[in-house]
Amino acid sequence: MNPEEILRIAIVDAHIMTETTGGRATRALIQEMKRAGMAVIEIGTMEDAVPAVVTAPDVDCVLVAWDIEGAESLIRMIRSRDKEVPVFLISEPGTVHTVPLPVIRQVNEYVWITEDTPEFIAGRVEAAALRYRGRLLPPFFDELVNFSRDFEYSWHTPGHAGGIAFLKTPAGRIFHRFFGEQLFRSDLSVSVEELGSLLDHSGPIGEAERYAAKVFGADETYFVTNGTSGSNRIIFSGSVSDGDLVLVDRNCHKSVENGITLSRSVPIYLVPARNRYGIIGPIRPGEIEPDEIAKRIASHPCQSISRDGPPGLAVITNSTYDGLCYHVPTLESLLGLSVDRILYDEAWYGYARFNPLYRDRFGMREGHRDPGDPTIFATQSTHKLLAALSQASMIHLKAGRSPVEHGRFNQAFLMHSSTSPSYPIIASLDISSRMMDGGWGKTLTDETIDEAIAFRKEMIRIRRELGAGEPGADWWFGIWQPDEIRTGEGRVAFEDADPGLLRTDPSCWTLHPEDEWHGFPGLEDNYCMLDPIKVTILTPGIRRDGSPAAEGIPAEIVTRFLEGRGVIPEKTGDYNILFLFSLGITKGKWGTLLSGLFEFKRLFDEEQLLKDVLPDLAAAFPQRYDSMTVTALADEMHRFMSGNRQLALLRSAYSQLPAVAMIPAAAYARLVRGTVEKVPLDQLEDRVVATAVVPYPPGIPLLMPGERTGTADGPVIGFLRALQDFDTRFPGFSHEIHGVERENGRYLVYCVSPEAE
Numbered sequence: 001m002n003p004e005e006i007l008r009i010a011i012v013d014a015h016i017m018t019e020t021t022g023g024r025a026t027r028a029l030i031q032e033m034k035r036a037g038m039a040v041i042e043i044g045t046m047e048d049a050v051p052a053v054v055t056a057p058d059v060d061c062v063l064v065a066w067d068i069e070g071a072e073s074l075i076r077m078i079r080s081r082d083k084e085v086p087v088f089l090i091s092e093p094g095t096v097h098t099v100p101l102p103v104i105r106q107v108n109e110y111v112w113i114t115e116d117t118p119e120f121i122a123g124r125v126e127a128a129a130l131r132y133r134g135r136l137l138p139p140f141f142d143e144l145v146n147f148s149r150d151f152e153y154s155w156h157t158p159g160h161a162g163g164i165a166f167l168k169t170p171a172g173r174i175f176h177r178f179f180g181e182q183l184f185r186s187d188l189s190v191s192v193e194e195l196g197s198l199l200d201h202s203g204p205i206g207e208a209e210r211y212a213a214k215v216f217g218a219d220e221t222y223f224v225t226n227g228t229s230g231s232n233r234i235i236f237s238g239s240v241s242d243g244d245l246v247l248v249d250r251n252c253h254k255s256v257e258n259g260i261t262l263s264r265s266v267p268i269y270l271v272p273a274r275n276r277y278g279i280i281g282p283i284r285p286g287e288i289e290p291d292e293i294a295k296r297i298a299s300h301p302c303q304s305i306s307r308d309g310p311p312g313l314a315v316i317t318n319s320t321y322d323g324l325c326y327h328v329p330t331l332e333s334l335l336g337l338s339v340d341r342i343l344y345d346e347a348w349y350g351y352a353r354f355n356p357l358y359r360d361r362f363g364m365r366e367g368h369r370d371p372g373d374p375t376i377f378a379t380q381s382t383h384k385l386l387a388a389l390s391q392a393s394m395i396h397l398k399a400g401r402s403p404v405e406h407g408r409f410n411q412a413f414l415m416h417s418s419t420s421p422s423y424p425i426i427a428s429l430d431i432s433s434r435m436m437d438g439g440w441g442k443t444l445t446d447e448t449i450d451e452a453i454a455f456r457k458e459m460i461r462i463r464r465e466l467g468a469g470e471p472g473a474d475w476w477f478g479i480w481q482p483d484e485i486r487t488g489e490g491r492v493a494f495e496d497a498d499p500g501l502l503r504t505d506p507s508c509w510t511l512h513p514e515d516e517w518h519g520f521p522g523l524e525d526n527y528c529m530l531d532p533i534k535v536t537i538l539t540p541g542i543r544r545d546g547s548p549a550a551e552g553i554p555a556e557i558v559t560r561f562l563e564g565r566g567v568i569p570e571k572t573g574d575y576n577i578l579f580l581f582s583l584g585i586t587k588g589k590w591g592t593l594l595s596g597l598f599e600f601k602r603l604f605d606e607e608q609l610l611k612d613v614l615p616d617l618a619a620a621f622p623q624r625y626d627s628m629t630v631t632a633l634a635d636e637m638h639r640f641m642s643g644n645r646q647l648a649l650l651r652s653a654y655s656q657l658p659a660v661a662m663i664p665a666a667a668y669a670r671l672v673r674g675t676v677e678k679v680p681l682d683q684l685e686d687r688v689v690a691t692a693v694v695p696y697p698p699g700i701p702l703l704m705p706g707e708r709t710g711t712a713d714g715p716v717i718g719f720l721r722a723l724q725d726f727d728t729r730f731p732g733f734s735h736e737i738h739g740v741e742r743e744n745g746r747y748l749v750y751c752v753s754p755e756a757e
């Protein structure tokens with residue numbers, strides 16, 4: 001038998017080793033189960049039981065003796081996480097009246113250990129365990145496991161034929177050993193009919209998509225194996241075409257720009273708010289009022305656009321990278337007045353449906369829908385914050401007034417799909433659905449949220465103990481979150497708030513208009529919420545009013561230090577660093593992050609040399625950094641950034657949209673045909689860019705293809721100049737800017753040649 005087919009049974013009983021009637025009966029039962037081929041995990045104490053059957057469950061049935069101390073709480077713990085695993089209660093007919101009703105409800109069967117025969121009990125256990133196993137795996141993965149057991153000779157692609165081809169050379173053998181045979185045996189092609197096809201959504205793959213739709217709350221779900229990048233492009237190709245208008249969050253991902261270009265549609269951008277830290281906020285309701293949108297459409301400079309009928313699609317990034325999520329009913333009630341199809345880009349947000357904390361804040365929300373409501377898409381990078389292989393993504397659809405006819409939409413799906421999709425990726429999408437089903441989604445997200453809250457509280461506690469924030473006192477990192485929480489009895493400081501309340505009450509995290517911590521004044525109450533699992537740490541350098549502080553530590557220095565210790569943040573702004581708490585977080589993983597921050601603080605306070613703090617940097621640029629301390633570097637960088645008004649320039653560069661000369665597809669056509677030239681910043685005045693220019697941070701397009709750069713002293717060129725000066729001054733810290741090439745430290749941008757404008 002395959003090792004993974006052996007049933008695993010846990011038995012929790014204090015009498016296993018005792019010479020009592022019960023003990024002897026239990027041992028006889030264990031022996032019988034082993035004889036029948038089951039693996040038995042014998043557990044005599046509660047301390048051993050919790051890890052084995054609650055926190056890292058790997059069993060098909062649990063037997064708990066009712067007379068062991070803590071039996072009731074153990075059963076409760078099992079059930080709070082896992083509604084499905086069979087639980088048998090070992091007891092005597094005489095003591096059954098002592099079992100309280102809630103426990104009776106949570107167990108599947110009773111075992112009268114001294115009365116029933118071991119054979120009978122073992123048979124009941126085996127049957128329950130088999131039933132559980134039979135339902136455990138989701139449709140596609142289940143079939144894949146069965147199929148890979150058959151050891152067929154394959155005459156179809158992939159040509160490695162279950163991995164055999166790799167064995168023919170030494171390098172290939174190492175590759176084979178590294179990944180293991182199973183991966184290759186399950187790397188199959190559409191020629192295997194038993195498994196169905198992703199391209200026509202048939203067989204077990206089709207079933208898996210329908211199962212995912214049920215789990216994620218969609219009417220229909222499409223599995224996509226080339227990321228949410230692929231998913232977004234599919235939705236553009238399937239929704240809009242030449243000259244159609246689209247409403248697009250300016251805080252959009254590159255794939256949305258690709259979608260606009262490929263579909264030759266005409267974007268009208270919705271500009272998100274931005275706060276004093278440079279953190280990107282939500283799109284304000286005023287931006288999406290029908291009057292405002294109508295005005296924008298009427299004044300759009302492109303002649304060839306179709307203005308009859310509503311825009312074909314609206315795209316909203318939800319949540320934002322920094323973890324801000326919309327109250328979707330409010331957003332839809334406004335946006336739905338102008339557009340019939342809304343796409344929520346939920347690349348970072350696939351877990352939202354599984355925790356009530358996020359109720360009404362994601363595309364596939366529950367609640368009544370009318371056929372006249374807008375059609376809703378949500379795209380999710382399952383691989384980003386759930387458990388799936390890279391590139392695993394899903395498109396979810398809720399039907400509405402703009403019908404999505406499958407046969408037509410699937411043509412767009414095919415246009416962006418390989419005819420040889422990866423089966424391991426498909427299987428990971430299937431398993432990801434299963435992992436969130438049956439109450440597990442709540443358990444897993446609760447744990448992640450709990451960890452994030454514990455970390456947030458710890459950061460504040462440290463701050464308080466150091467006395468940070470008081471004039472002349474010690475310093476510590478800030479954290480972007482409410483200072484106070486409203487409760488029934490009034491307000492309490494965040495660090496004193498009940499973690500249970502923080503985990504369950506969304507209003508702890510919403511951006512209340514009268515609170516000033518978030519820096520987005522004037523937002524309607526409840527419109528926007530901060531997701532607790534997206535944690536932004538603030539480094540010193542910016543005052544609460546947004547002006548530069550006298551002293552500061554640019555965040556990139558801290559990030560570099562942490563990366564040197566193997567702690568990799570998600571994203572770094574000028575004075576903020578984002579950390580994501582994903583399902584992969586383990587208890588206390590953030591302890592390493594805390595000790596990294598402490599270590600940085602110590603080195604900084606002791607004015608240690610960069611040679612010791614950032615050795616790679618000092619080695620790469622010895623003349624610049626070798627004799628410098630980390631403290632002096634932070635100081636110089638902070639002064640430089642305040643002096644060249646980097647943050648202020650960023651704010652003004654992003655607060656107004658540039659003028660439009662042509663649609664992105666037209667600019668792209670010039671790029672392909674070569675009627676473009678690379679232009680340095682000092683000649684960039686009033687040019688039309690051929691590619692998007694996207695500096696990181698903030699990761700929002702500064703310019704989209706076809707837009708004008710503005711005057712030489714305008715905010716766009718000014719901001720780019722500030723970044724270029726910074727890069728020259730601080731080698732090794734140069735900004736990542738998509739759409740900018742560098743030559744000897746000079747920025748060059750592809751612009752449309754004047755004769756082609």
Ligand SMILES: *Cc1c(COP(=O)(O)O)cnc(C)c1O
Binds near residue numbers: 230232255348
């Ligand atoms: C990462 C990301 C994407 C693309 O997702 P992939 O799965 O990496 O292709 C799309 N939209 C947003 C907002 C993203 O952050």
